[in-house]
Amino acid sequence: MLKFKKGMYYLLLLSMPLFLAGCESKLVVFDPQGPIARSLTDLILFSIIFMAIIVLVVFLLFGVIVWKYRARPDNKDYEPPEEKGSHVLEIIWFVIPVLIVIALMIPTAITIYEVEDIPEGYEDQDPLVVHVTSADWKWIFSYPEQDIETVNYLNIPANRAIQFKMTSAGTMQSFWIPSLGGQKYTMANMQTNLFLVADKPGSYMGRNTSFNGKGYAHMEFEVLAQSPSDFDEWVEEVKNTADPLEEEKYAEILKPGVIGRMTFNNTHLDWIDHAHGGSDQYIDSELYRITHGDEEHEETDGHEDSENKEDTNEVETEEEADVHGDSGHDQ
Amino acid sequence: MSLDEFFVTGDPLILASQIAIGLTMIGLIALVTYLKRWKWLWSEWFTTVDHKKIGIMYILAGVLMFFRGGVDGLMMKAQTSRPNLEFLDAQHYDEIFTTHGVIMILFMAMPMLIGIMNVVIPLQIGARDVAFPKLNALSFWLFFVAAMLFNVSFVIGGSPDAGWTSYFPLAGKEFTPGVGNNYYAIALQIAGIGTLATGINFIVTIVKMRAPGMTWMKMPMFTWTSLVTSIIIVAAFPIFTVALAYMTLDRLFGTHFFTVAAGGDPMLWLNLFWLWGHPEVYIVVLPAFGMFSEVIATFARKNLYGYKSMVFSVVGIAFLSMLVWVHHFYTMGNSASVNTVFSLTTMMIAIPTGVKIFNWLFTLRKGRIEFSNAMLWSLAFIPCFTIGGVTGVMLAMAAADYQYHNTMFLVAHFHYVLIPGVVFAVFAGLYYWWPKMFGFKLSEKIGKWHFWLFVIGFNLTFMPMFFVGLDGMSRRMYTYSEGLGWEGWLGFSAVGSIVMAAGFAALCYNIYWSFRYAPRDIGNDPWNARTLEWATATPAPHYNFAKIPEVTRLDPYWDMKKKGETGLKKSDLKPVHMPSNSWTPIFLGVAFGVVGFFLVFEWFTLAIISSIGIIIGLVANSFDYDEGYHIPVEELEEEERAWRGDLK
Numbered sequence: 020m021l022k023f024k025k026g027m028y029y030l031l032l033l034s035m036p037l038f039l040a041g042c043e044s045k046l047v048v049f050d051p052q053g054p055i056a057r058s059l060t061d062l063i064l065f066s067i068i069f070m071a072i073i074v075l076v077v078f079l080l081f082g083v084i085v086w087k088y089r090a091r092p093d094n095k096d097y098e099p100p101e102e103k104g105s106h107v108l109e110i111i112w113f114v115i116p117v118l119i120v121i122a123l124m125i126p127t128a129i130t131i132y133e134v135e136d137i138p139e140g141y142e143d144q145d146p147l148v149v150h151v152t153s154a155d156w157k158w159i160f161s162y163p164e165q166d167i168e169t170v171n172y173l174n175i176p177a178n179r180a181i182q183f184k185m186t187s188a189g190t191m192q193s194f195w196i197p198s199l200g201g202q203k204y205t206m207a208n209m210q211t212n213l214f215l216v217a218d219k220p221g222s223y224m225g226r227n228t229s230f231n232g233k234g235y236a237h238m239e240f241e242v243l244a245q246s247p248s249d250f251d252e253w254v255e256e257v258k259n260t261a262d263p264l265e266e267e268k269y270a271e272i273l274k275p276g277v278i279g280r281m282t283f284n285n286t287h288l289d290w291i292d293h294a295h296g297g298s299d300q301y302i303d304s305e306l307y308r309i310t311h312g313d314e315e316h317e318e319t320d321g322h323e324d325s326e327n328k329e330d331t332n333e334v335e336t337e338e339e340a341d342v343h344g345d346s347g348h349d350q
Numbered sequence: 351m352s353l354d355e356f357f358v359t360g361d362p363l364i365l366a367s368q369i370a371i372g373l374t375m376i377g378l379i380a381l382v383t384y385l386k387r388w389k390w391l392w393s394e395w396f397t398t399v400d401h402k403k404i405g406i407m408y409i410l411a412g413v414l415m416f417f418r419g420g421v422d423g424l425m426m427k428a429q430t431s432r433p434n435l436e437f438l439d440a441q442h443y444d445e446i447f448t449t450h451g452v453i454m455i456l457f458m459a460m461p462m463l464i465g466i467m468n469v470v471i472p473l474q475i476g477a478r479d480v481a482f483p484k485l486n487a488l489s490f491w492l493f494f495v496a497a498m499l500f501n502v503s504f505v506i507g508g509s510p511d512a513g514w515t516s517y518f519p520l521a522g523k524e525f526t527p528g529v530g531n532n533y534y535a536i537a538l539q540i541a542g543i544g545t546l547a548t549g550i551n552f553i554v555t556i557v558k559m560r561a562p563g564m565t566w567m568k569m570p571m572f573t574w575t576s577l578v579t580s581i582i583i584v585a586a587f588p589i590f591t592v593a594l595a596y597m598t599l600d601r602l603f604g605t606h607f608f609t610v611a612a613g614g615d616p617m618l619w620l621n622l623f624w625l626w627g628h629p630e631v632y633i634v635v636l637p638a639f640g641m642f643s644e645v646i647a648t649f650a651r652k653n654l655y656g657y658k659s660m661v662f663s664v665v666g667i668a669f670l671s672m673l674v675w676v677h678h679f680y681t682m683g684n685s686a687s688v689n690t691v692f693s694l695t696t697m698m699i700a701i702p703t704g705v706k707i708f709n710w711l712f713t714l715r716k717g718r719i720e721f722s723n724a725m726l727w728s729l730a731f732i733p734c735f736t737i738g739g740v741t742g743v744m745l746a747m748a749a750a751d752y753q754y755h756n757t758m759f760l761v762a763h764f765h766y767v768l769i770p771g772v773v774f775a776v777f778a779g780l781y782y783w784w785p786k787m788f789g790f791k792l793s794e795k796i797g798k799w800h801f802w803l804f805v806i807g808f809n810l811t812f813m814p815m816f817f818v819g820l821d822g823m824s825r826r827m828y829t830y831s832e833g834l835g836w837e838g839w840l841g842f843s844a845v846g847s848i849v850m851a852a853g854f855a856a857l858c859y860n861i862y863w864s865f866r867y868a869p870r871d872i873g874n875d876p877w878n879a880r881t882l883e884w885a886t887a888t889p890a891p892h893y894n895f896a897k898i899p900e901v902t903r904l905d906p907y908w909d910m911k912k913k914g915e916t917g918l919k920k921s922d923l924k925p926v927h928m929p930s931n932s933w934t935p936i937f938l939g940v941a942f943g944v945v946g947f948f949l950v951f952e953w954f955t956l957a958i959i960s961s962i963g964i965i966i967g968l969v970a971n972s973f974d975y976d977e978g979y980h981i982p983v984e985e986l987e988e989e990e991r992a993w994r995g996d997l998k
Contacts, residue, residue: 084711104655131689191518228824231520
């Protein structure tokens with residue numbers, strides 16, 4: 020298996036300039052910042068080699084054939100032959116795709132199994148467990164060991180495996196931090212599992228890719244990978260400065276809307292884990308009702324609150340959020 | 351429900367379209383009245399059971415829907431061309447990408463292809479109509495009424511806004527309480543009944559009504575792909591019917607099949623949807639493959655290379671199409687083994703598809719390639735579709751898909767499959783079979799404008815999307831912030847979409863110009879073609895063939911021309927039995943539409959009362975003992991003489 024991967028690398032190195040010549044700055048998928056993302060990128064680049072060859076062969080054949088056999092005034096009398104086909108040729112272009120599929124399938128299968136687990140070299144340390152709860156239209160991150168919770172931003176220690184236990188409070192979302200690894204859905208009443216590692220400290224983009232209504236485009240969050248000591252310091256700071264989350268406040272947060280960052284000194288897991296049901300008590304479909312053409316209403320960017328339609332409501336939340344966010348990033 | 355809730359109000363864009371729709375309707379009604387064409391419209395078109403006329407109506411509706419879906423697409427491109435634009439708000443954008451998807455797949459691609467199948471298949475197999483002409487008319491009217499019902503949503507009640515995939519729980523009453531997604535459930539159900547009936551109709555037609563001598567392995571490629579498509583329709587559409595029925599029950603009657611609350615299972619919707627949805631892709635792509643095969647063979651002046659392996663490929667693709675649905679949600683948290691198996695089945699589809707590409711290339715080899723418009727579209731298909739195909743293989747690799755899923759990379763991929771695979775084919779088919787329908791060719795010169803603008807615009811529009819997807823942009827975002835490095839790609843893409851739209855405008859102008867000025871004396875075989883549809887008059891007479899042709903080999907008409915056996919003996923003429931027109935299909939279609947409309951708004955009393963209309967239609971149809979009529983020999987003789995000159 021390792022040998023196979025090594026071979027892949029050489030192939031990659033050889034052909035890199037071929038297809039990356041076009042992309043000047045690195046696209047996020049080609050710029051992995053962790054071992055999981057890196058194995059996905061390797062697989063993608065490996066597949067691109069084959070695809071480039073296929074495209075090249077087909078385009079070449081196509082160009083040559085269309086040019087060579089075009090109708091010209093001087094071949095007016097040319098009568099094309101009747102051809103039944105050729106068993107040899109047809110077997111060739113049956114077998115070659117079969118071989119390509121096999122060549123692609125082996126590393127694909129290896130990678131599929133690989134990314135389901137803690138990556139090699141990070142097993143010595145227990146992974147940090149983070150519960151992810153997605154709601155309309157925000158991300159809630161709970162750190163059960165530290166007993167703290169953040170909204171719309173995620174701080175993690177670099178060089179340590181993070182185990183995400185993911186669920187949703189309502190609609191389905193997809194949790195994706197392209198720099199660190201692939202995505203997975205979050206669904207109410209069930210839990211999905213994802214391992215990610217960041218190589219080094221840095222700030223990365225995370226977002227939802229599964230459409231879930233009006234505020235969907237704003238479902239982004241920042242992932243801040245910190246050195247372990249910085250991370251511990253941050254946790255300490257949160258423990259000292261942040262307020263605890265109360266049940267009413269939590270119900271308020273879950274109402275559909277776009278909000279800023281928040282930080283709390285406990286987790287909502289104390290009273291509900293959406294992976295095990297109970298989400299319906301928070302769902303109020305009246306809050307999702309749309310009034311067409313109500314311009315003012317639209318301005319709130321999906322933050323719909325039947326009792327309080329004024330913009331002030333949202334501004335308040337945002338200010339409040341900023342305060343907490345600042346404290347969170349005081350390093 | 352108050353009136354301002356009933357009509358969508360307040361948005362200037364929608365107000366403008368409401369006024370435009372109103373004026374167009376009044377204008378059309380006034381025009382038909384002024385020209386005194388109501389009776390003609392009723393007896394020649396609305397009640398017709400002639401497969402050619404039904405096909406033309408399908409195509410007409412398809413072009414209309416193409417326009418509607420295209421405008422949706424242009425608006426999406428405009429909105430995302432710059433960061434933080436406020437041309438559309440989130441809700442409006444969500445409705446537009448939903449209707450764009452539904453309309454393009456179900457109300458554009460499907461009717462275009464079924465329309466061309468309707469026109470061509472009976473002629474190509476040497477039959478006088480489809481097996482069940484009246485059912486065929488019913489299929490059309492159900493589709494048409496469903497399309498109108500779906501389209502009315504954006505002015506009355508509000509459009510669906512949960513994406514064309516309508517994923518639960520979002521599409522449930524819990525999160526979208528308005529009537530928008532009711533339109534989705536009801537309109538697609540009505541259209542689905544029509545499509546299912548079409549599937550059955552074409553299976554029976556192709557299996558039972560081929561001309562004598564046309565054995566399985568002598569069937570033209572387009573007939574083969576249409577048969578296989580019909581089989582997939584019959585296999586896959588009932589799944590969608592059930593899923594939509596559950597959806598309707600959930601939304602209208604408060605059941606919990608797919609809800610978050612009370613133990614519903616939203617994942618069941620995803621599975622059912624894609625169990626239909628993936629085969630659906632092949633339902634639209636396979637007939638397209640058939641059309642390309644016909645056009646390429648005709649204009650390379652060669653028979654199709656590797657006919658047998660082409661047939662096996664189509665059957666193989668159809669079989670595999672039912673085994674790959676999970677690749678639409680690799681990221682749902684399936685076990686590694688499940689994702690591995692579905693990666694393999696998905697990649698295997700590339701094998702028969704690759705075989706087809708190479709067979710097309712080798713059909714061209716040693717040919718004498720004429721660059722007619724139909725041929726240009728077929729040629730452009732090969733490289734463009736190859737890009738769609740290889741990116742499909744990349745997406746098939748589950749682990750890699752974790753990075754592409756739901757991104758613009760995926761959006762670019764399926765547009766690279768569906769536009770070359772379906773839209774190019776429809777254009778090729780239209781240019782190729784246009785004379786068969788209307789008796790004149792579309793202008794080759796304007797057609798070149800159409801071709802180059804559209805193909806270049808298409809690549810400009812969708813190529814950048816691959817890159818912006820790899821840069822982390824997910825699909826369906828109505829806006830994005832500056833500084834992500836996306837605006838360059840998306841601005842480029844927006845410009846491309848305008849070029850593509852100009853291509854479509856050229857097609858419309860071409861139709862208008864050719865209708866007025868194109869020469870009508872083109873004979874029965876303007877392309878020097880190979881299959882039976884060209885063995886009769888162009889445009890085809892309503893009885894198709896005065897005498898059913900006999901088939902001895904593949905490409906029978908080519909063979910007849912070679913042997914000089916295209917003539918017709920007077921003694922061969924016998925009276926032709928034809929089906930009579932019927933009012934029940936259009937009546938039933940409208941009745942379904944009325945009941946559907948009431949169901950959308952959950953006005954159950956009215957729905958129950960109006961469903962009496964459906965019962966009346968069905969009963970009237972059951973007691974219809976009309977046995978059709980016979981065309982006398984004299985009339986046949988006269989019509990045949992008109993284009994053949996003298997009979998033997």
